[in-house]
Amino acid sequence: MVRQGNIDNPPKTPLVPGFECSGIVEALGDSVKGYEIGDRVMAFVNYNAWAEVVCTPVEFVYKIPDDMSFSEAAAFPMNFVTAYMMLFEVANLREGMSVLVHSAGGGVGQAVAQLCSTVPNVTVFGTASTFKHEAIKDSVTHLFDRNALACSGLVLIADNGDNSNHVRGGLVLLAPGPCYARISSSNPPTWWQVEKVNPIKLYEENKVIAGFSLLHLLFKQGRAGLVRGVVDRLIGLYNQKKIKPVVDSLWALEEVKEAMQRIHDRGNIGKLILDVEKTPTPLMANDSTETSEAGEEEEDHEGDSENKERMPFIQ
Amino acid sequence: MVRQGNIDNPPKTPLVPGFECSGIVEALGDSVKGYEIGDRVMAFVNYNAWAEVVCTPVEFVYKIPDDMSFSEAAAFPMNFVTAYMMLFEVANLREGMSVLVHSAGGGVGQAVAQLCSTVPNVTVFGTASTFKHEAIKDSVTHLFDRNALACSGLVLIADNGDNSNHVRGGLVLLAPGPCYARISSSNPPTWWQVEKVNPIKLYEENKVIAGFSLLHLLFKQGRAGLVRGVVDRLIGLYNQKKIKPVVDSLWALEEVKEAMQRIHDRGNIGKLILDVEKTPTPLMANDSTETSEAGEEEEDHEGDSENKERMPFIQ
Numbered sequence: 318m319v320r321q322g323n324i325d326n327p328p329k330t331p332l333v334p335g336f337e338c339s340g341i342v343e344a345l346g347d348s349v350k351g352y353e354i355g356d357r358v359m360a361f362v363n364y365n366a367w368a369e370v371v372c373t374p375v376e377f378v379y380k381i382p383d384d385m386s387f388s389e390a391a392a393f394p395m396n397f398v399t400a401y402m403m404l405f406e407v408a409n410l411r412e413g414m415s416v417l418v419h420s421a422g423g424g425v426g427q428a429v430a431q432l433c434s435t436v437p438n439v440t441v442f443g444t445a446s447t448f449k450h451e452a453i454k455d456s457v458t459h460l461f462d463r464n465a466l467a468c469s470g471l472v473l474i475a476d477n478g479d480n481s482n483h484v485r486g487g488l489v490l491l492a493p494g495p496c497y498a499r500i501s502s503s504n505p506p507t508w509w510q511v512e513k514v515n516p517i518k519l520y521e522e523n524k525v526i527a528g529f530s531l532l533h534l535l536f537k538q539g540r541a542g543l544v545r546g547v548v549d550r551l552i553g554l555y556n557q558k559k560i561k562p563v564v565d566s567l568w569a570l571e572e573v574k575e576a577m578q579r580i581h582d583r584g585n586i587g588k589l590i591l592d593v594e595k596t597p598t599p600l601m602a603n604d605s606t607e608t609s610e611a612g613e614e615e616e617d618h619e620g621d622s623e624n625k626e627r628m629p630f631i632q
Numbered sequence: 633m634v635r636q637g638n639i640d641n642p643p644k645t646p647l648v649p650g651f652e653c654s655g656i657v658e659a660l661g662d663s664v665k666g667y668e669i670g671d672r673v674m675a676f677v678n679y680n681a682w683a684e685v686v687c688t689p690v691e692f693v694y695k696i697p698d699d700m701s702f703s704e705a706a707a708f709p710m711n712f713v714t715a716y717m718m719l720f721e722v723a724n725l726r727e728g729m730s731v732l733v734h735s736a737g738g739g740v741g742q743a744v745a746q747l748c749s750t751v752p753n754v755t756v757f758g759t760a761s762t763f764k765h766e767a768i769k770d771s772v773t774h775l776f777d778r779n780a781l782a783c784s785g786l787v788l789i790a791d792n793g794d795n796s797n798h799v800r801g802g803l804v805l806l807a808p809g810p811c812y813a814r815i816s817s818s819n820p821p822t823w824w825q826v827e828k829v830n831p832i833k834l835y836e837e838n839k840v841i842a843g844f845s846l847l848h849l850l851f852k853q854g855r856a857g858l859v860r861g862v863v864d865r866l867i868g869l870y871n872q873k874k875i876k877p878v879v880d881s882l883w884a885l886e887e888v889k890e891a892m893q894r895i896h897d898r899g900n901i902g903k904l905i906l907d908v909e910k911t912p913t914p915l916m917a918n919d920s921t922e923t924s925e926a927g928e929e930e931e932d933h934e935g936d937s938e939n940k941e942r943m944p945f946i947q
Contacts, residue, residue, distance in 0.1 A: 526841055
């Protein structure tokens, strides 16, 4: 949404986009404890992540596990925290349930699919462009073309619906019984066109509708402590090799336009990474040193975080 | 809502109200297994519970624990299943969370308060008429007059809001972060007046809105199996003395008018029970033999259940 300029109260240009990154700590605020210069870290940033050096409050910074590369780390926090909170905090996913995820080939979609596999007997229905099916078929129980929403009887986790029919369709698809619609979006038309919800219908049909915005939670609502608990659990799952960020490709900062086009064209499977040490020659995903995410699924946000304890680091 | 005639497609009169009861099995369908004549049981019924003899499919029948009286059993299934599913299936209640419950002195309100006490460190904010505060103060952490909604920053479980301000107030009160509004109602004005919900707001504010109707779940949506699992867990909690139905008073069938008036005037604390063996002299709650609930918090319902296996029993 930042990329397309479709947010309320957009920040004034010039601005540097980007809400997450990985790198090495270069300097610490006076009162910062628990981190040292040279630490490998990943972080949320309230804009400015697509840069060589980033400052962010220590409450948004997490140490990278030894086995995780910088490019994986740059692809990790936003997608997995969003997917985790959506599945386990909002939708209360448990054994035997089913999940429908839109854009199953995207970063959040892949995180949802992986996290579902940590719960016994969860069926994942995914929609994705047909050309992605071969690449993602192992992560999803049943795959559908993104234009064919023919499945029914589901706990629905609707993510990144890129047109309002997906969201409306999703609501209709919910099974009777406590079921869940999760709505987020990387694409404004979903939001501008979506219909208002009649609570009477929710009651009659035993349905739930939920909104979730990680950026609002972090930067507007002061819930960094809650998010840190989730990151800790996710790092535990990573160390147990139960989840692994999917990196689509690495790009030099100079290639940001081409990277954006790939996202816009829905060509990616997983996250695009802006690698500040990369020279402008497209390569497919592999390890790198210090990286910055290329803004897949960035969400709207404006305003300032409280920058009491800034921790600058090379990124 | 049945009592006040404020439901869609109301059943034709004459009809016998009532959706739950307790009693002794008097006869069994040919294919019924697991029950015998003489068993003490409690049951959901799709209307007709306020009667001396009731037929209902075996899927809605549960054996009464040895320590539970008939009057407790008649007050048990609807309130506790509703409260349990709302708290643990929909709202995902966990340690450290807070709950705001309207009508904390009512049957569902008392069930919510008791179930919250089974989770460590849950704070319960309750609203109730001031004259009930002394009687229910031990079950609720903080009590407010039902007209004073001054609390904030809560996981909200809004139940039985008897005017639309309660529901709207509830939505506003939700804390940022994954929070939950549960809406049910014994009183139609809540529903008819409630505003539609804008999903964009849910997203920006990280909120959830949920509807829950146990009667729809049971009789329209075929989820008796799901509900049986919940009843089993609740009976476990009862046997561990962690929960106990609150019986307000017992009434003879002939006193149904006075019983209804007491509910309408919000005079009750807990459930009113129609006791088919009682003579028309008002008594306060004590044990009895075979009873029928007096329709507190009855919900709208029409249509027929699948009556493949009917099990008649005296009630």
